Amino acid sequence: MKDYNYSRLAKYYDILENVESIESFNPVLLKILRKHNVKSILDMTCGTGVQAGFLHKKGLKVKASDYNAQMIKIARSKFKKVDFRKGDIRTSKYGKFDAVISIFNAIGHLSRKDFEKAIRNIGKNLNDKGLYIFDIFCYDYMKKNFIKHEFIDFAKEVNDTKFVRFNNNKMDKKKKILTMNQKIYVQKGLDKPMIFKESWDLQIYSSKELKRILEKNGSQVVEFLDMSGKKYKPNSSLILTIARKK
Structure with missing residues (x-):
């Protein structure tokens, strides 16, 4: 698979990806986390720290990582009190958390084989019955x-x-x-x-395929939502998935 060169454009990332739009999802995410009584969070594809910084300010225990060193450098400059690490969602282990998140279609960059590897590794970073929350482009x-x-x-x-x-x-x-x-x-x-x-x-997925892959790799779907937090319908471009470690 060809991948995006985040290093070249890291300093422009928040502008090009319209950080205000990304930030607008944060209250939706916080509502989901509070609904499930989540206290500790691991963001494994944190980018420039938009979710991690927000959740830390809201009082959650947050650790965050990203594959790209330049993105981590920017995140650290923006949110100095958050623990940011360079890491790989497929292999990195940081402890046990109530929830792991990977937002803004981050897992789409993984091959299907690597996505399954990532799910299994995420499970190793979760407490019993911990949540994995992510969004992905919907094939349908x-x-x-x-x-x-x-x-x-x-x-x-x-x-x-x-x-x-x-x-x-x-x-x-x-x-x-x-x-x-x-x-x-x-x-x-x-x-x-x-x-x-x-x-x-x-990579793009249907909700049916996501359910099958998650169950195969030790998780089960709690619910599918759209990015506003409402029940997912096929007219939504992104599927927000809340899955629980078995």
Whole structure:
């Protein structure tokens, strides 16, 4: 699988991924955690720390890790009281927690084989009956609503710098793989723009397939939700899964 080069664009990540939109999910996540009486959290794909920092401020015991060292560096600069580590969701072990999270479609970057490996490793980081909470692109939605032409999905000016992102993506319905092809322009003032070209693969899943994979690897589905916290319906692009360690 081709993967995204987070190191090249780490310093622009919060802008390009619209951190305000990511932050808007935090109250939904907190409500779920409180519903299940979660006190300790391990974020295993923390990125720049958007969820980990928020949950720490809300009084939860938080530890966080990410595969990319540059993302961890930024997270540490933003949230100095959170314990951030460089780690791998497939292999890293940090202790026992009430819940493990991997948000913002992070597991889509894993092959199906590595996703199963990650689920088993997550179980080793969970207390008995602990929760694993993650979101992923929904295959049933994507096969009906996939955009086949090139399009602009992001344009923003921050201070004196403009950001524009083009997408020209491909979808293999048989293999359930979404290939993301992006061209990103970053221009300060009227300087010559920097151009970043990225191409990477994302796995996409149906709720039925997620249920089967989780049960095969030691977890069971508690519920499927959309990103607003409501019961999942096939017209949602992302499936928010709450699973429990058996």
